[in-house]
Amino acid sequence: MTLVLKGVMQSPVTPLKADFSPDYETFEKLVDFHVRTGATAISWPHHKAESHNFSMPQRKKLAEVAIKAVNKRVPVSIHVSALALEDTFDLVRHAEKADADAIIAITPYFWKYPPEAIYTHFLRLGTSTSLPMIAYNSPSYLDGIEFTGEMTKRLIEKLPNFIGMKDASFNSEKFFEILRAALPMRPDFAMIAGVEYLLPSMALGGAGSYSSAGTIAPNLLNELYASCVNGNWARARECQYKLSQLWQIFRDQYPSSLKGGCVIMGRPVGPTSPPLPTASPERMKFIEKRLDELGILQSEPHGW
Numbered sequence: 001m002t003l004v005l006k007g008v009m010q011s012p013v014t015p016l017k018a019d020f021s022p023d024y025e026t027f028e029k030l031v032d033f034h035v036r037t038g039a040t041a042i043s044w045p046h047h048k049a050e051s052h053n054f055s056m057p058q059r060k061k062l063a064e065v066a067i068k069a070v071n072k073r074v075p076v077s078i079h080v081s082a083l084a085l086e087d088t089f090d091l092v093r094h095a096e097k098a099d100a101d102a103i104i105a106i107t108p109y110f111w112k113y114p115p116e117a118i119y120t121h122f123l124r125l126g127t128s129t130s131l132p133m134i135a136y137n138s139p140s141y142l143d144g145i146e147f148t149g150e151m152t153k154r155l156i157e158k159l160p161n162f163i164g165m166k167d168a169s170f171n172s173e174k175f176f177e178i179l180r181a182a183l184p185m186r187p188d189f190a191m192i193a194g195v196e197y198l199l200p201s202m203a204l205g206g207a208g209s210y211s212s213a214g215t216i217a218p219n220l221l222n223e224l225y226a227s228c229v230n231g232n233w234a235r236a237r238e239c240q241y242k243l244s245q246l247w248q249i250f251r252d253q254y255p256s257s258l259k260g261g262c263v264i265m266g267r268p269v270g271p272t273s274p275p276l277p278t279a280s281p282e283r284m285k286f287i288e289k290r291l292d293e294l295g296i297l298q299s300e301p302h303g304w
Contacts, residue, residue, distance in 0.1 A: 003075055003102055003132045005164055005190040006207040007040030008198075008214055008221045011079075013259055014049040014062065016270035022058055023270055024065050029304050030262075030269065031069040037218040037301060040208065042070055043077040043104055043134075043166075048212055048255035051079060053273040056087055060094050067098050077102035077134055080125075083109050092129050103129060104166065106136035107145050119151050126159035133161050137178070138168040138194065146174065149181030156185045166210055167201075168194030176204045196247035199240040202228040212254075213246040216261040216291070217300045220246075242294055249290050253277065257287060264288050266303040 012034060015026035031042060044066050045051035045059065054062070063078050070076050078100045080091035085108065095103050105125055107118050126133045135155075137147045146169060155162050163186075167175050175191065182189040183205065193201035193209040198221070201209065214221040224239035250258045256272040260279030263269065264287060271278040279287070291297050 003163060004188060005041055005075065005134075005192060008038065008208055008218070008225050009041040009043060009192065009210050010034040010039040010214055010218075011043045011046035011210050011212075012049060012066075013215060013255060013262065013269055014045060014054075015268075016050075016273060018271065020053075020271060020273045022054065022062055024061065026269060027062060028065050028069045030267065031066050033267065033301075033304050034215075034218070035070055035073050038222045039074060039214070039218070041075045041077065042066060043079065043210060045079050046210065048258060050255065050273050050276065051081075052083070053276075056082070056090065059091065060098070063091075063095065063100070064098050067100055075101035077104045077132075079104045079106075079136070081106045081109065081136070085121075088125070089128060092125070092131075096129060096131055100131065102132040102134055102163070104134040104136055106138060107147075113145060115148065115151060118145065118147070119154060122155055122162075123158055126155070126162055129161070131161065132163045133159065134163060134190075134192075135165045136168070136194070137165055137174075147178060149177040152178050153181045153185065156182060156189070162186075163188070164190030164192060164207070166192045166194040170195055170197075172200055172204060175201060175206070179205050196243050197240070198224055198243070199228060199236050212250055212258055213243055215258055216250075216265055217243075217246060217296050219300050220296070245290075245294060246296070249287060253279065253283065257283065260284050260287050261291065264291060264297075265300065 012030050015023040017023045067076050078095040080103050082088045179191045190207040198209045227236035256279045259269050
């Protein structure tokens, strides 16, 4: 496949109105903001986008808004995973019709599936579409279910459109195991950090990251990536240390803290849908204080 993923990619939050319905107009502005501030790709809806809380028609409409807002400036991948597999394959078909550049899918939800069932699921998913496919490995979300190097190798053998993986395992050994299996077979296979530890993933051969903190601090993320590419490891470590502190702020009460940070930076994205809590005034004050201490308020863009 010709699609190449690298750099700091963004998976936006989903703006909501006061009644918790999608705010399509603000979502369009948010996606455009990410592209203008250096995102090398857009992927929606990851879990911080509250994907489980939307109906299928809402997910389709939001996907269309994202694709239109990007307007082919960078690749757009649509996350198609849903509780019902019928909905997953419906979202795949919609992504094709909406002119997405790729799909991304996590291992199936809820049940603890054996490895062969995971392999069969992704084989079926990959053969159901001509779009490039990105797998999403997140064992902490899914009761320890994870990809292995051997499974990755088997899927590459069968699927010419299997181009990369988002890995949110927090496990460098697992990250390297998958990359070591994939690269000899597919040299442009993109192993993408799904957590905020871009520096160690780049050292292992990673292509970039899907960032949460980049929603708030795109300049910091772009500088970290550039420092890694240029071999400026001292500066990369400084950026990674600050980024790690940001991640600790936002992963607490996730994703409401992230949406609160957006509000503080002049990009109001509305509440978080129940039963997730919206950031309280006390939480907002804490986030703003920490952003000030880290220099984020002074160094990152405000507003749209």
